[in-house]
Amino acid sequence: MLIINAQNIGYTWPKSDTPALDIAGFQIEHGRALFLRGASGSGKSTLLGLLAGTLIVQSGSLQILDTELASLSPRNRDRFRANHIGIVFQKFNLIPFLTVEGNLRLAARFSEKPPRKIREKSEHLLAALNLDSAILQRRADRLSVGQQQRVAIARALINDPELLLADEPTSALDTDTRDTFMSLLMSIRDVSNCTMIFASHDRSLAKYFDIEIELSKLNRAQAEEASLV
Amino acid sequence: MFEVAWSSLWSRRGSVLLTAASLTISMIIVIGVEHVRAQAESSFVRTVSEVDLLVGARTSQINLLLYSVFRIGNATNNIRWQSYEDISARPDVSWSIPLSLGDSHRSYRVLGTNSQYFEYFRYGDAEELRFAEGEPFSHVLHAVLGSEVANSLGYDLRQEIVLSHGIGNTSFVNHENLPFIVSGILAPTGTPVDRTIHVSLQGIEAIHLGWQNGVQVAALGLEREDPRLAELQPNQITAMLVGLETPMAVFGLQRAINNYPLEPLTAILPAVALGELWQIIGTLEGLLSIISILVLTASLLGLSTMLLSSLRERSRELALYRAVGARPFFILWIIELEALSLTVISIGMSYLIVAVGFAITQSWLSENFALVIEVWPSTPRIWLYMGGAIVASAVISLIPASVAYSRSLGHVL
Numbered sequence: 068m069l070i071i072n073a074q075n076i077g078y079t080w081p082k083s084d085t086p087a088l089d090i091a092g093f094q095i096e097h098g099r100a101l102f103l104r105g106a107s108g109s110g111k112s113t114l115l116g117l118l119a120g121t122l123i124v125q126s127g128s129l130q131i132l133d134t135e136l137a138s139l140s141p142r143n144r145d146r147f148r149a150n151h152i153g154i155v156f157q158k159f160n161l162i163p164f165l166t167v168e169g170n171l172r173l174a175a176r177f178s179e180k181p182p183r184k185i186r187e188k189s190e191h192l193l194a195a196l197n198l199d200s201a202i203l204q205r206r207a208d209r210l211s212v213g214q215q216q217r218v219a220i221a222r223a224l225i226n227d228p229e230l231l232l233a234d235e236p237t238s239a240l241d242t243d244t245r246d247t248f249m250s251l252l253m254s255i256r257d258v259s260n261c262t263m264i265f266a267s268h269d270r271s272l273a274k275y276f277d278i279e280i281e282l283s284k285l286n287r288a289q290a291e292e293a294s295l296v
Numbered sequence: 297m298f299e300v301a302w303s304s305l306w307s308r309r310g311s312v313l314l315t316a317a318s319l320t321i322s323m324i325i326v327i328g329v330e331h332v333r334a335q336a337e338s339s340f341v342r343t344v345s346e347v348d349l350l351v352g353a354r355t356s357q358i359n360l361l362l363y364s365v366f367r368i369g370n371a372t373n374n375i376r377w378q379s380y381e382d383i384s385a386r387p388d389v390s391w392s393i394p395l396s397l398g399d400s401h402r403s404y405r406v407l408g409t410n411s412q413y414f415e416y417f418r419y420g421d422a423e424e425l426r427f428a429e430g431e432p433f434s435h436v437l438h439a440v441l442g443s444e445v446a447n448s449l450g451y452d453l454r455q456e457i458v459l460s461h462g463i464g465n466t467s468f469v470n471h472e473n474l475p476f477i478v479s480g481i482l483a484p485t486g487t488p489v490d491r492t493i494h495v496s497l498q499g500i501e502a503i504h505l506g507w508q509n510g511v512q513v514a515a516l517g518l519e520r521e522d523p524r525l526a527e528l529q530p531n532q533i534t535a536m537l538v539g540l541e542t543p544m545a546v547f548g549l550q551r552a553i554n555n556y557p558l559e560p561l562t563a564i565l566p567a568v569a570l571g572e573l574w575q576i577i578g579t580l581e582g583l584l585s586i587i588s589i590l591v592l593t594a595s596l597l598g599l600s601t602m603l604l605s606s607l608r609e610r611s612r613e614l615a616l617y618r619a620v621g622a623r624p625f626f627i628l629w630i631i632e633l634e635a636l637s638l639t640v641i642s643i644g645m646s647y648l649i650v651a652v653g654f655a656i657t658q659s660w661l662s663e664n665f666a667l668v669i670e671v672w673p674s675t676p677r678i679w680l681y682m683g684g685a686i687v688a689s690a691v692i693s694l695i696p697a698s699v700a701y702s703r704s705l706g707h708v709l
């Protein structure tokens with residue numbers, strides 16, 4: 068089963084003459100963990116925006132879970148994101164003034180999955196991420212960055228998404244916490260059985276993944292630009 | 297969603313509390329001004345009823361109204377008892393009430409009158425005076441208290457009271473030789489009657505026997521049961537209230553009194569004078585209402601500014617809502633909800649503060665400004681202003697809300 072199936076997708080930012088992204092084909096099967104390597108400016112955040120449904124392809128076809136994102140109404144695209152996609156950012160992943168529990172509940176309220184077992188699910192996720200469940204009552208901005216990033220994984224997985232997008236989630240961490248973070252992330256992904264796209268410029272992280280893709284080779288728009296230079 | 301809006305406000309409590317304070321203060325002004333206006337108007341209109349003419353010495357109609365009805369200020373001059381009798385005897389006149397002012401008891405005005413007062417005086421919606429306890433005076437040295445006098449001085453029936461010459465809190469000249477005894481206490485009316493001590497005209501004469509120009513020149517040694525007391529005749533009174541057989545006769549009688557040959561008199565139509573007085577005050581109140589609404593608008597704009605300037609520091613927060621699947625409308629609502637909860641809380645606070653404020657100043661206002669103010673503001677216009685403030689805050693905060701909305705439409709991750 069294909070989680071992502073992209074054909075000839077293109078995107079040009081408003082007020083820009085050159086396309087930011089032009090990809091001939093891009094498919095990912097269910098259950099894979101993909102390392103998407105690319106420096107900033109390689110079209111990485113454009114691709115992640117398209118996958119998350121906050122950007123819409125201007126040409127070609129992008130299907131996630133056999134759903135053509137561009138054909139969904141804005142409202143349904145937001146709902147689709149809540150139901151099927153979890154996102155972990157580089158930093159500032161949590162609403163600072165809410166507790167950890169508040170952040171997890173907030174993520175759960177936009178999905179159509181029944182909220183009954185959020186508490187149980189939260190504790191389960193936190194335990195798998197080596198976090199004490201007492202942390203639920205703490206405000207997000209009182210946590211260390213490492214803790215925040217781990218809570219961000221729990222937040223991203225609270226709705227049992229099929230697709231997990233991670234955008235440089237380790238760049239704010241030091242080496243030790245990064246390794247812990249990576250091994251926790253990989254093991255919780257194995258358990259939750261979701262497909263993951265992990266975008267980073269850091270080659271040393273590639274060892275954790277089954278597949279590695281160099282974005283600049285995939286992205287024809289950037290390849291042209293690169294060859295010009 | 298409330299939880300999010302609340303926590304968000306709380307996390308910025310510094311600027312939020314200042315904004316709430318500014319909103320509260322402006323709503324205090326709006327509610328306070330409107331409450332005083334409504335209360336003043338109703339207590340004005342309620343003061344006298346069914347009186348066709350008010351007669352006093354030659355003066356302006358507003359002045360006459362102020363000192364005779366509202367007991368504010370002093371009469372410039374008195375009218376002779378003879379004039380009272382002449383006017384009362386005219387065929388058109390159905391009843392008349394003499395009013396004699398000038399003495400006080402612990403800063404409450406003393407009104408000399410006769411039994412007609414309790415029979416014919418009307419206030420509010422043509423309501424009669426009712427006795428809470430006791431009965432009208434049957435002895436020269438009996439007194440009937442207004443409800444507030446009895447309440448605030450803690451007087452009961454058969455209490456002995458000494459009147460002071462002149463008005464004011466600390467008169468050095470007391471009519472100690474002839475104390476009065478409380479024979480009745482009136483039920484509350486919400487008019488100056490509540491703050492008045494009523495005695496008979498003979499009582500007023502009795503305590504002034506032997507006095508000239510405010511100084512006791514001779515001690516007459518009158519006793520309480522002296523038979524001479526009942527035979528006393530008043531020489532002059534301050535004003536009189538007149539009720540007519542037919543309302544048609546009012547202008548004829550007014551002209552006749554204004555041209556009274558024996559002394560200069562003024563007869564006014566209380567309703568007309570009340571209207572004129574209210575117009576003067578009403579203009580001021582209208583101006584105050586406009587100012588208070590402008591102040592409120594400024595505060596609401598301040599609320600909007602606060603929210604708008606917070607958007608920059610919140611851009612990450614707003615992006616996160618979108619990332620977890622919130623629609624752009626959710627973000628618009630978060631901002632609106634924050635504005636509305638602040639406004640509603642501020643309105644609630646200001647309402648309570650106004651009520652507490654008037655509860656504290658109630659008696660002071662009534663003593664010094666003849667304003668009888670209820671504690672809880674409840675006129676339709678106050679509800680309208682409150683509702684209007686909520687609607688206005690919703691509308692004005694559409695500015696920051698729509699900015700946040702349009703920012704969150706695009707790519708925010």
